[in-house]
Every structure is written in structure tokens, then in C-alpha cells.
Amino acid sequence: MAVTRRTGILIVLCIAAAAIIIAWRPTVLIYGIQQAGLYAAIAIPMGLVLGIVHIVNLAHGEFMMVAAYATYFACKALGMDPLLAVLPAAAVTAGFGWIVFQLTIKRALKAPELNQLILTFGLGIVMSQGVNLLFTSQTRKISLDYVSASMDIGDLSFGIWSFVFVAVAVVYAYGLKFFLTRTTLGKAALAVGQNPRGAAIVGIDVNRVYGIVFALALALVGGMGALFITKAAIFPMVGAPFTMKSFCLVAVAGIGNIPGILGASVLLGLSESILRAFRETRGWADIVFFVLIIVVILGRSLKWSFPLKGRKA
Amino acid sequence: MILEIAGLETGYGKLRVLSGVSLSIGAESVGLFGPNGAGKTTLINTIMGMNRVWKGSVRFEGRDIGGLPTHEVARAGIALVPQERELFPLMSVADNLALGAAFIPHVVSRKEELLEQVLALFPILKERYRQLAGTMSGGQQRQVAIGRALMANPKLLILDEPSLGLQPSIVAEVFERLGQLKKTVSILVTEQNVRESLRAVDRGLVLENGAIVIEGTAAELARNPHVERSYLGI
Numbered sequence: 001m002a003v004t005r006r007t008g009i010l011i012v013l014c015i016a017a018a019a020i021i022i023a024w025r026p027t028v029l030i031y032g033i034q035q036a037g038l039y040a041a042i043a044i045p046m047g048l049v050l051g052i053v054h055i056v057n058l059a060h061g062e063f064m065m066v067a068a069y070a071t072y073f074a075c076k077a078l079g080m081d082p083l084l085a086v087l088p089a090a091a092v093t094a095g096f097g098w099i100v101f102q103l104t105i106k107r108a109l110k111a112p113e114l115n116q117l118i119l120t121f122g123l124g125i126v127m128s129q130g131v132n133l134l135f136t137s138q139t140r141k142i143s144l145d146y147v148s149a150s151m152d153i154g155d156l157s158f159g160i161w162s163f164v165f166v167a168v169a170v171v172y173a174y175g176l177k178f179f180l181t182r183t184t185l186g187k188a189a190l191a192v193g194q195n196p197r198g199a200a201i202v203g204i205d206v207n208r209v210y211g212i213v214f215a216l217a218l219a220l221v222g223g224m225g226a227l228f229i230t231k232a233a234i235f236p237m238v239g240a241p242f243t244m245k246s247f248c249l250v251a252v253a254g255i256g257n258i259p260g261i262l263g264a265s266v267l268l269g270l271s272e273s274i275l276r277a278f279r280e281t282r283g284w285a286d287i288v289f290f291v292l293i294i295v296v297i298l299g300r301s302l303k304w305s306f307p308l309k310g311r312k313a
Numbered sequence: 314m315i316l317e318i319a320g321l322e323t324g325y326g327k328l329r330v331l332s333g334v335s336l337s338i339g340a341e342s343v344g345l346f347g348p349n350g351a352g353k354t355t356l357i358n359t360i361m362g363m364n365r366v367w368k369g370s371v372r373f374e375g376r377d378i379g380g381l382p383t384h385e386v387a388r389a390g391i392a393l394v395p396q397e398r399e400l401f402p403l404m405s406v407a408d409n410l411a412l413g414a415a416f417i418p419h420v421v422s423r424k425e426e427l428l429e430q431v432l433a434l435f436p437i438l439k440e441r442y443r444q445l446a447g448t449m450s451g452g453q454q455r456q457v458a459i460g461r462a463l464m465a466n467p468k469l470l471i472l473d474e475p476s477l478g479l480q481p482s483i484v485a486e487v488f489e490r491l492g493q494l495k496k497t498v499s500i501l502v503t504e505q506n507v508r509e510s511l512r513a514v515d516r517g518l519v520l521e522n523g524a525i526v527i528e529g530t531a532a533e534l535a536r537n538p539h540v541e542r543s544y545l546g547i
């Protein structure tokens with residue numbers, strides 16, 4: 001209990017410090033939430049795969065990168081807006097994911113976890129290096145006017161486009177929650193995630209459900225790939241940090257806790273935003289997720305209680 | 314005959330567990346008895362497609378199901394209540410029962426009617442309908458597992474050690490329910506509680522060292538000196 005009280009005090013002090021900083025520089029809050037939306041929208045599909053298929057997909061960010069490249073070239077060739085490519089990108093990435101699952105991941109499902117990690121890590125390398133060979137490491141970007149839209153509130157001026165990621169994250173989280181708890185296929189997926197042997201006994205084709213869930217997760221990542229290119233430049237290694245940050249968020253939220261990923265993303269987004277607000281700490285922003293995951297894992301090991309511990313999806 | 318097994322051989326890795334098992338089950342309830350390690354669960358797992366058939370055949374309603382995956386065996390009309398229950402612990406009793414019927418093509422349209430029958434057979438499940446299955450007692454979880462299997466309206470119900478880990482009063486209740494069920498569905502039940510189960514089944518088989526060594530009606534088995542000595546403690 002003493003540890004819990006001390007943790008509680010620490011959390012209250014952190015929240016108070018964050019509140020002071022946010023009151024002093026409100027854009028920290030705005031950009032933190034926008035960043036949180038981006039992280040959550042990318043991490044939620046990883047949480048889905050980990051919660052149901054029980055594999056850590058270390059090629060997660062690379063799938064998004066491939067979808068972003070496909071979107072980039074489709075938009076350049078057809079003169080199309082990336083927003084129109086969101087659904088096609090999702091469909092194509094889902095199909096790609098289904099094929100990758102059937103050819104590789106399905107065969108490693110009963111293998112030791114280390115083999116699965118090496119497999120998906122290898123898939124990630126093949127994708128990033130494949131794109132590098134085909135398209136070079138040159139960064140690519142699509143310039144869009146609406147991305148620079150901003151809003152003024154009093155003296156405060158900030159970009160608003162990135163709020164689209166917040167909306168997508170919320171739609172992903174609650175859309176998946178609806179799918180998993182209200183539809184027969186979603187309940188079958190939950191059943192498979194909780195007990196694959198029990199699921200097979202009631203007539204559920206477990207491998208097919210795994211394939212569908214993996215493809216669904218990649219559809220969500222593919223859609224994010226198309227949206228990502230509206231905001232950021234892409235290059236072959238652009239996905240890797242998102243794999244690590246997604247894994248961090250899923251670990252912080254707890255396996256299978258999809259709404260919890262939203263909370264964890266806010267924590268990460270705000271932490272990064274606060275560090276970026278000061279010149280002296282700006283360089284630390286990209287590694288704050290390491291600190292976060294170490295604190296959470298340490299806390300879980302010492303059985304601290306965390307406010308992010310939430311319900312399972 | 315609903316289930317016909319002929320010359321079945323199977324095992325794990327290089328270890329042979331069943332060597333030439335043959336049996337058939339019609340519209341009846343059959344008890345499969347034997348000591349630990351005799352191969353009872355292996356036989357059930359092989360029927361359910363969880364173990365590969367090395368040699369011999371497993372036919373269900375005349376169809377060879379020896380190479381089918383588990384979900385297709387279930388869809389063909391065989392429901393299993395496993396030793397470890399294998400429920401979905403973070404889902405409600407309602408969802409566990411619903412999933413019992415959701416993927417069995419011939420019962421999807423009858424799930425409401427089947428649910429009523431199951432809840433009538435196990436009234437406690439009606440009381441605990443919204444409770445998470447993982448939070449229930451062992452006996453209640455066993456009832457959820459049997460109810461989930463019955464939701465598939467199976468032609469053959471297989472129960473693997475249904476009394477395992479249950480207190481005596483619950484065991485009696487489980488066998489009472491089995492007695493009711495055998496009027497409507499063929500049953501294959503493995504048990505170590507031979508005395509109790511011989512009251513509930515029509516016929517019995519004794520499996521020892523991977524082979525059927527004794528076969529007969531429940532009354533014949535109850536009088537068999539080997540069964541009396543080894544399983545009834547007489």
C-alpha cells in the first residue's frame with residue numbers, strides 16, 4: 001500500500017506539473033493530443049493482433065509505410081487526393097496482409113514466440129529494404145493546402161488538420177469495440193483470442209479468424225498509411241519508430257485493452273509535447289516512450305497500481 | 314451406427330498411445346473407462362481432429378472424419394465437453410452459450426429454441442446469464458460447458474471426465490443431467506468415477522494400454538470381476 005500511495009503522489013505531482021506547463025503554453029496540450037491521436041490510430045491495430053492472434057507484429061510500421069508509398073504513387077499517377085485513397089489503401093493492405101499471413105505468419109503460430117518475433121522483424125526488414133531498393137531512400141511528400149489549415153483562439157494559433165488522427169483513433173477504438181462485442185464474427189475473434197482450442201470445439205475456424213483479424217488490423221494500418229502521407233514525408237524507414245511506439249502503447253495499456261491504448265497514447269503524446277516545448281529537452285522527446293515502458297513494466301513488476309489499467313475490449 | 318472406429322492407431326511423436334482401437338456407437342450412451350494414461354483423452358482428441366490418425370478409420374454417419382480439422386468435426390455434429398472445460402472466461406455465460414450454436418450450420422436458425430432447452434436443463438445458467446464464465450465455480454463452469462455443447466444440437470455428445478474436480482453432490486447432479494440427455498442424443502463419456510457413470514450409461518468399454526479390453530452392457534460391466542477389482546474397488 002505504501003508503494004501505491006507513493007505512486008499516487010508521484011502521479012498527482014506529474015499531472016500538476018503538466019497542468020502548469022499546459023496553462024503556460026496551451027499549444028503543448030493541443031499538439032500533444034494531436035500526436036496522441038496519430039500514435040493511437042497506428043497502435044490500435046497492433047493491439048488487436050496481439051490481443052487475438054497473440055503475436056507481436058514487428059513489421060507493423062512497415063506495413064503502414066508500404067501503404068503510404070502505394071498511396072503516394074497512386075496519387076501521383078492519378079492526380080488523386082490521398083483522402084480518396086484511404087479506403088482503397090485499406091483494402092489493398094488488408095489483401096496484402098491476408099497473403100502475408102497465409103504464406104508466413106500462419107506457419108509460425110505454434111512456434112516459440114522468439115521465432116514469431118524474428119519472422120515479423122524479418123518481414124519488416126524485407127519491406128523497408130525492398131522499398132529502399134525500388135524507390136531509393138529519397139523522402140517523398142504530397143503538398144496539400146488543407147493540411148496547413150489553422151485556428152485562432154485569442155492569441156493562440158494552431159494547426160487543426162492533425163485532429164483528424166484523433167477522430168480516426170476514436171473511431172478505430174470504439175468501432176473495434178463494437179465489432180468485438182456486438183457482431184458474431186467479432187465475438188468469434190474474442191473467443192479465439194481467449195481460448196483457441198475452445199473456439200475450434202464450437203466450430204470456429206481458428207486459422208481463418210486469425211487471418212481475418214490480421215487482415216482487418218492491416219486494413220486499419222493501411223488507411224492510416226494513406227492519411228499519414230497527408231501530414232508527413234515518407235521514406236523507407238519511416239515505419240520503424242511507429243512499430244516501437246505502438247508496442248510501447250500496447251504494453252502500457254495491457255494486452256487486449258484497446259480503449260486503454262487511447263489513454264496510453266495521450267500520456268505519450270503529452271509527454272513528448274511537453275519535452276518538445278523546451279529547447280533544452282527537445283532532443284529527449286523521441287526516447288520518452290522508452291522511459292514510459294520501463295516505468296510501466298517496473299511498476300507492474302512491483303505491483304504498483306496504474307490509472308491506465310482498464311477494462312478489456 | 315453414428316460413430317464407427319476401426320483399427321485406430323495414433324499417438325504423440327513416436328509414442329504410440331492407441332493400438333488398433335475399434336468401437337461403434339449408435340443411439341445410446343456409452344461409457345469409456347480406464348486408468349490414467351490408458352488413452353481415453355487421446356481417443357477423444359483423435360475423434361475431434363486434434364490428433365492425427367496414424368492408421369485405421371474414424372467414420373461419423375458413414376463419412377470419414379479422420380483427417381478433418383476440429384471445427385469441421387464440430388460442424389458435422391459432434392460436440393465435446395473437454396476435461397478442462399475450455400470456456401471463454403472473459404465472456405458472459407450468454408455469449409459462451411450463443412457461440413455454441415453460432416457456427417454450426419444446421420442449428421443457427423434454432424438457437425433461441427435450443428437456448429430455452431439448455432436453460433431449462435441448467436436453471437443456474439439462467440440466474441448467472443450475464444456473469445463472466447471465468448468467475449463461476451468449477452461445477453457451474455462444467456454446466457456452461459455442457460450447455461454450450463448442447464447448443465450445437467449434436468448428434469453425438471462427448472464428455473471427457475465430466476466429474477473431474479467436482480464435489481460429490483455436483484457429480485450426482487451432472488450424472489442426473491446425463492441420464493436426461495441420453496434420451497435425445499448419443500453420448501460417449503469417459504470417466505474415472507465408474508460406479509456413478511455405470512448408472513447413467515447403457516454400455517461400457519474398458520480401455521487399457523491403448524486397446525479395448527472389455528466391452529458390454531452397464532450391467533455386464535458392473536458384474537465383471539476385472540472391473541469390480543480395478544474400478545469399483547470390490
